[in-house]
Amino acid sequence: MEFSVKSGSPEKQRSACIVVGVFEPRRLTAVAEQLDDISGGYISNLLRRGDLEGKAGQMLLLHHVPNVLSERVLLVGCGKERELDERQYKQIISKTIKTLNETGSMEAVCFLTELHVKGRDTYWKVRQAVESTQDSLYTFLKLKTKRGEPRRPLRKMVFNVPTRRELSTGEQAIEHGLAVAHGVRVAKDVANMPPNICNPAYLLEQAKELAESHDRITVEAVGEKQMEELGMHSYLAVGRGSHNESIMSIIHYRGADSEQAPIVLVGKGLTFDSGGISLKPGDGMDEMKYDMGGAAGVLGVMNSLAKMNLPLNVIGVLAGCENMPDANAYRPGDILTTMSGQTVEVLNTDAEGRLVLCDALTYVERFEPEAVIDVATLTGACVIALGKYASGVMSTHNPLAHELLNASEQSGDKAWRLPLWDEYQEQIESPFADMANIGGRPAGTITAACFLSRFTKKYNWAHMDIAGTAWVSGKNKGATGRPVPMLSQFLLNRAGVNTDN
Known part of the structure; x- marks a missing residue:
């Protein structure tokens, strides 16, 4: 599994999948709003139809969103914004990784590391995302004769950080997260x-x-x-x-x-x-x-x-x-x-x-x-x-x-x-x-x-x-x-x- 960090706007990401959050009740995060704007309200229209409430752990995978360069957009329910804590953040990351791994997205750019988690900084959010990802993908198959692994498993994750000056922080977090x-x-x-x-x-x-x-x-x-x-x-x-x-x-x-x-x-x-x-x-x-x-x-x-x-x-x-x-x-x-x-x-x-x-x-x-x-x-x-x-x-x-x-x-x-x-x-x-x-x-x-x-x-x-x-x-x-x-x-x-x- 390959990890990296970047700082960029969502509309410029060309990837198999871009991951953004949605809070309850059907409230787009700032990044999701940017995607919604360039898609002419495509995402917000889906939410108004009731396709996603934004409850923690809800997932909605969209294909070929208008004017978005990435092939897919994964909307991730993040619960109520003020209630997003460390435990819920890690659970959301884990659920996201499992969803990506099951849907054939071999790479993804994830903006969930920009979510506000009370008392936690960029280093913590990126490192925990790495550790939670590796934990989610772990299987013990050494003694199985039929392993049943995904046909197109997730191979690359890019975590977005808010500013360029936080790139070195994110890189250190990835290094430590991978070691742990x-x-x-x-x-x-x-x-x-x-x-x-x-x-x-x-x-x-x-x-x-x-x-x-x-x-x-x-x-x-x-x-x-x-x-x-x-x-x-x-x-x-x-x-x-x-x-x-x-x-x-x-x-x-x-x-x-x-x-x-x-x-x-x-x-x-x-x-x-x-x-x-x-x-x-x-x-x-x-x-x-x-x-x-x-x-x-x-x-x-x-x-x-x-x-x-x-x-x-x-x-x-x-x-x-x-x-x-x-x-x-x-x-x-x-x-x-x-x-x-x-x-x-x-x-x-x-x-x-x-x-x-x-x-x-x-x-x-x-x-x-x-x-x-x-x-x-x-x-x-x-x-x-x-x-x-x-x-x-x-x-x-x-x-x-x-x-x-x-x-x-x-x-x-x-x-x-x-x-x-x-x-x-x-x-x-x-x-x-x-x-x-x-x-x-x-x-x-x-x-x-x-x-x-x-x-x-x-x-x-x-x-x-x-x-x-x-x-x-x-x-x-x-x-x-x-x-x-x-x-x-x-x-x-x-x-x-x-x-x-």
Whole structure:
């Protein structure tokens, strides 16, 4: 898919299709009015006949509009002008792209980026249009024998900006939007892979493929033998029931001087989570292939980072593992010694992600990081608390939490902060070990973060629970690629790239 920006009047556009907006009730946008004028009122006459009301998401495709150079004009309903917000804008873009893709318009000039979205500038509108376009066109067809792709798919989009001086802003927005969209696609592809293909070794292969195409990236792997030597007994215990070896893949991106402390992203990579001995219910268990959504997200962010070539040092850790029931599997009642030396009483083998992450979080101390952010589909409780719309953020470092929430706001990849007060720590106390791996039903998302916080005393740390946002269920089930947009924006901000034009 090719993207570009231009600044021009609609009557001069010679394209397969020109896209303009219509507000409720049947009120033309300024651009649509220009087309209406040169067509001798052709468009307004159609609206008066009731062909389009202008409700959000309505589409009307016109062919050979009088005196218009473009072959087609797509009228897009934008709802009430004063109610056009970020969510509706992205929905309108997505619906527009799907319509264009289904109607054989291989290229289009889009004027929707000139719509007024409260509090958002040209950079945001163009970048979100790029990301929404790529998201709308995404399909996972790798394992289908009959793919059924469109005969004449959309191949080129030109976004119009109001003035020529905003062209450089639009170009930067396209560059960043494509990088983020690429990372989202990588995350989706890896997460959507079935667990008989996507195992910890597969995650390592994907990391190595990234390194092969970027000089600034190197990869190392920590396998079970080295984990044993390091005392990562908690991580090892989770994978003991699986035929697939546990592998922690470490991706080094070196974009700055070696003196600059790295930002470390740690992704939970449970390529399948059966629950282990504490077996999950059978209904919907196929979706537990998405329990590596954190690792998929980190891999996606590292891909976006490499595309943007940011002047940062970043380390991405894919904590690959598989949790299966077996004669050798760990059990409720076991007490594990973590890499940190702290002991954990296992009360439920389905609370396995934190047992993998705690050793990974101890391991990354050696990098003397500037900050560590772990990303995990960690708790069903987060889905109950925040639904499928917002990722949970918890942190022991207020400035880092605020940075993440700011990046969430900028990118439109929503997140919400939950408390991490000391009172919650009492719920994971154990009479037999330093802590238990669960703290009961109340505040389950927070007590999971409390558990992880005990392994992060030596650096600034934040935890993201993406259990509700990493994938969608139902007929159109699939990975979302979140939180790649949010974390990519976080890195853009850390690199000092000004996106508030």
